Amino acid sequence: MSWWRRGVIYQVYPRSFQDGDGDGVGDLAGLRRRLPYLAELGIDAVWLSPVFPSPMADFGYDVADYCGIDPLFGDLDQFDALAAEARALGLKLVMDFVPNHTSERHPWFLESLASRENPRRDWYVWRDPAPGGGPPNNWLSSFGGPAWTYHPASGQYYLHSYLREQPDLNWRNPRVRAAMYDVLRFWMRRGVDGFRVDVLWRLIKDAQFRDDPVNPAWTPERPQEERLLPLFSADQAEVHDVVAELRQVVDEFPDRVLIGEIYLPLERLVTYYGRDLAGAHLPFNFLLLETAWRADAVAALVEAYEAALPDGGWPNWVLSNHDRVRVSGRAGERQARVAAMLLTTLRGTPTLYYGDELGLGRVPVPAEAVQDPWGKNEPAFGRDPSRTPMQWDVSINAGFSMAEPWLPLSADWRTRNIMTAGDDPGSLLNLYRRLLALRRERPALHAGGWAPLAVAGEVFAFERRAGAERLVVALNFGAEPQRLHRPDLAGARVLLSTAGRDEGATLAEPDLRLAPDEGVILEPVG
Missing domain, CATH: 3.20.20.80 (Glycosidases)
Known part of the structure; x- marks a missing residue:
């Protein structure tokens, strides 16, 4: 795995x-x-x-x-x-x-700024103004304002999905892709x-x-x-x-x-x-x-x-x-x-x-x-x-x-x-x-399957299972005590509780009573 x-x-x-x-x-x-x-x-x-x-x-x-x-x-x-x-x-x-995107100070962008004819111009997303002037379209920056900044020297706008200091690369350009894939290889060779x-x-x-x-x-x-x-x-x-x-x-x-x-x-x-x-x-x-x-x-x-x-x-x-x-x-x-x-x-x-x-x-x-x-x-x-x-x-x-x-x-x-x-x-x-x-120790938690058990009031319960190992997780999302009726949990052993419940104790009845804001991990018998 x-x-x-x-x-x-x-x-x-x-x-x-x-x-x-x-x-x-x-x-x-x-x-x-x-x-x-x-x-x-x-x-x-x-x-x-x-x-x-x-x-x-x-x-x-x-x-x-x-x-x-x-x-x-x-x-x-x-x-x-x-x-x-x-x-x-x-x-x-x-x-x-x-x-x-890169920084506006990346050497690639500095070359792209040099002229429309520069070999790296199309490494970034440049567009002419809209027919009536202004940005090429209505796209917005994630940090507020338009996603386009005008470059007077070349008469075009460049795209930045974030800050104007972060010009977007043109991933439709195969040379951009090749350069960036080499970046991945550089770091993987370093481990x-x-x-x-x-x-x-x-x-x-x-x-x-x-x-x-x-x-x-x-x-x-x-x-x-x-x-x-x-x-x-x-x-x-x-x-x-x-x-x-x-x-x-x-x-x-x-x-x-x-x-x-x-x-x-x-x-x-x-x-x-x-x-x-x-x-x-x-x-x-x-x-x-x-x-x-x-x-x-x-x-x-x-x-x-x-x-x-x-x-x-x-x-x-x-x-x-x-x-x-x-x-x-x-x-x-x-x-x-x-x-x-x-x-x-x-x-x-x-x-x-x-x-x-x-x-x-x-x-x-x-x-x-x-x-x-x-x-x-x-x-x-x-x-x-x-x-x-x-x-x-x-x-x-x-x-x-x-x-x-x-x-x-x-x-x-x-x-x-x-x-x-x-x-x-x-x-x-x-x-x-x-x-x-516990997650590392128990295969049911780090590798097992998942299945829902119940949603009752403020309780969400589910099971994790790997082979013969079955664990049940029950979580109280509320600030009041909750009760979950599950006959299959009678006799279950408490593996871990978020609220100080005795770990190793067993449930004596088919009702799981959860304290406010409590989650428990149980191991049912059989």
Whole structure:
């Protein structure tokens, strides 16, 4: 069974994990220092958000050199040392790959700017103004405003799906594809075990550059980009040819994984597994980020996702990431424990976001400290509150840095940190440790099948089964006690509880009585 099927992925936002050189920003040396913690936690792979050379207009997602390391984070020697240390600890290393756009300072774009006749002009998406003047069409940037910027010297507009400093590459150009595939090979030769591909669904745009239709459901409380439905600016049929080619390159090296960032409805998401599963190994499933935190809603999502998967498609689950509000900020701190059990017991590969094991929520960031360009354009959607520094101990700046951190810590960092949580047997951190250990130990959890059992009130229950091993997971999504009547659970042994229930105890009756905000894993008899 491939490591990425049975394993757990842990996302590190490098700027915020550990500062190794005292400048207030996390780096590779700091991450390397903390690898033993990650190995002890029980994860299997570390996914790094971008560390390439960059002007940092979008904190590394504006890449100026795909085959280097930004000095802010270190250098290639330090990367190699990190990779070697990870291997020694039994950890895989997954890198972010940002193929949709480069930095405006990338040498390719500087050449593209030079003239309409430059050989790299069509490495990017250039268009003449609309017949009456202005942008070629109505496409919008994800960070607010038009997706087109005018270049007076050449009289054309270039496309940028994000910041104007992030011009979109032209993935219809075979020379662009070849160059980017060589980037993947460069990093796999250095021992990288796979890639998370940024905004995979946006790589190909409509060949006719037609206007996106108006979204009739948009309201002012939603981001500006949602005023239009991205019918033509994203998720084009031809993108699946690109995904298949990316997979072919990754498959040139043994036991690598291709993960795709894809924010699409379920029926579109699953198409990125590709024909005959020759697409992404794991099209990221972000649907829990957008689902109401109720037993019935989560159960319906899980069932719909399982039903929609192509034959042989391996599921995956995400509760938080660097772009969205953390699960503790959405569901509340008590339900974060239930969420931890859900994430680690559903069928498929879980991805854990750094700091979720501490219950970090939406950390307030004062207006004067805002760093995120989207947050500066549309403050309600700023991502800084989900990117604040990891909190390690009670020393200065929570052990993250001797210098002032680039973003503020949570106000309770003196009590919410890895050292303090590690000493508390009932902490969320230690719950994650036990869950991950149990997941690794039990085939039913890391490799078994899944089947729904019940949705009753605020309880969602399901089973995991591998051969003769059968486990039952029951989760109370409510703040009141719940009862689940299941005669087959009489005599079941409690393997793990989020609420301090005696582990190893057996149920004396056919009614499972769950405490408020409690999740349990049971092993039925027989």
